Amino acid sequence: MTQPAKQPTLAFIGAGNMARAIIGGLLKTGFPADRIWASEPALDRMDDLKAQGLNTTDDNAVAVKNADLIVLAVKPQLLKEVLLPLQSAASTEDKLFVSVAAGITCDSINQWLGGQQAIVRCMPNTPALVGMGASGLYANAQVSEEQKTQADSVLSAVGITAWVDEESLLHAITAVSGSGPAYYFLFMESMISAGIKQGLSREVATQLTLQTARGAAEIACTNDSTPAELCRQVASPKGTTEQAILSFQSQQLDQVVENAMAACADRSHELAKLLGE
Numbered sequence: 001m002t003q004p005a006k007q008p009t010l011a012f013i014g015a016g017n018m019a020r021a022i023i024g025g026l027l028k029t030g031f032p033a034d035r036i037w038a039s040e041p042a043l044d045r046m047d048d049l050k051a052q053g054l055n056t057t058d059d060n061a062v063a064v065k066n067a068d069l070i071v072l073a074v075k076p077q078l079l080k081e082v083l084l085p086l087q088s089a090a091s092t093e094d095k096l097f098v099s100v101a102a103g104i105t106c107d108s109i110n111q112w113l114g115g116q117q118a119i120v121r122c123m124p125n126t127p128a129l130v131g132m133g134a135s136g137l138y139a140n141a142q143v144s145e146e147q148k149t150q151a152d153s154v155l156s157a158v159g160i161t162a163w164v165d166e167e168s169l170l171h172a173i174t175a176v177s178g179s180g181p182a183y184y185f186l187f188m189e190s191m192i193s194a195g196i197k198q199g200l201s202r203e204v205a206t207q208l209t210l211q212t213a214r215g216a217a218e219i220a221c222t223n224d225s226t227p228a229e230l231c232r233q234v235a236s237p238k239g240t241t242e243q244a245i246l247s248f249q250s251q252q253l254d255q256v257v258e259n260a261m262a263a264c265a266d267r268s269h270e271l272a273k274l275l276g277e
């Protein structure tokens with residue numbers, strides 16, 4: 001992690017999957033555990049975090065008061081009821097809020113916090129759990145360069161970061177990388193099922209599918225060739241792969257993927273409207 005000039009004290013409001021992935025990454029990079037607060041309604045669910053040296057509380061306002069950078073990591077459906085009681089804790093100092101909640105806009109968050117707070121919206125993904133996350137980030141006008149660097153450092157602890165200048169692009173980022181891991185898992189499941197139908201045991205089909213996914217991702221990430229070129233390198237003319245590719249194309253794989261990602265982005269828009277009032 002690139003250490004910012006001033007290392008902030010962090011608070012995680014909600015210590016579920018995404019928060020824990022980020023906390024784990026931060027600790028691995030040497031971020032001091034005693035500069036992290038974690039807040040959950042049930043204290044005993046954070047015994048492991050406390051054992052690692054984090055400050056834990058069941059009072060979100062305490063965590064917010066103690067922190068410079070607050071990661072909002074509750075479900076989008078809960079964000080409003082979590083933020084409304086935090087207005088006075090939030091407004092006392094110059095704090096940065098980093099929201100990972102899908103869909104919810106900076107305007108909604110500011111409306112609930114009752115001010116003009118510095119807000120970074122972030123769309124991370126679950127590969128953050130293994131330090132291979134991909135996070136899209138957007139900063140509102142109140143965010144200073146130093147705060148932007150701090151937010152980037154937190155998310156860089158669990159993978160790569162990409163900033164966008166338009167908040168609305170977070171819908172597309174959700175469709176690409178936020179939800180993206182699920183598409184690959186689904187495809188793996190389909191390949192395993194098809195392998196079993198062709199006579200392989202579940203164990204062998206799973207082993208070969210997962211290693212193939214890992215290997216293909218590694219080549220795509222380390223090679224200068226585009227995925228389309230890498231595909232051509234596997235598919236010998238008049239060979240076996242070509243037939244599989246032709247089958248995918250005849251069923252309009254591009255269109256299937258485009259439709260699925262449009263549905264994902266539409267839901268992100270919808271969540272912003274439904275939950276943002």
Ligand SMILES: NC(=O)c1ccc[n+]([C@@H]2O[C@H](COP(=O)([O-])OP(=O)(O)OC[C@H]3O[C@@H](n4cnc5c(N)ncnc54)[C@H](O)[C@@H]3O)[C@@H](O)[C@H]2O)c1
Pocket residue numbers: 013014015016017018019039040041060073074075076078082100101102123124125126178
């Ligand atoms: N899981 C993903 O793939 C993913 C990807 C990108 C973004 N996100 C976003 O991350 C956020 C968290 O998702 P998650 O998968 O970690 O969910 P999660 O359910 O694992 O974590 C949410 C946590 O919030 C806690 N919580 C509930 N009420 C609370 C309250 N009043 N105060 C404090 N904490 C409270 C819950 O106990 C839980 O531990 C969501 O907004 C989601 O949109 C998730």
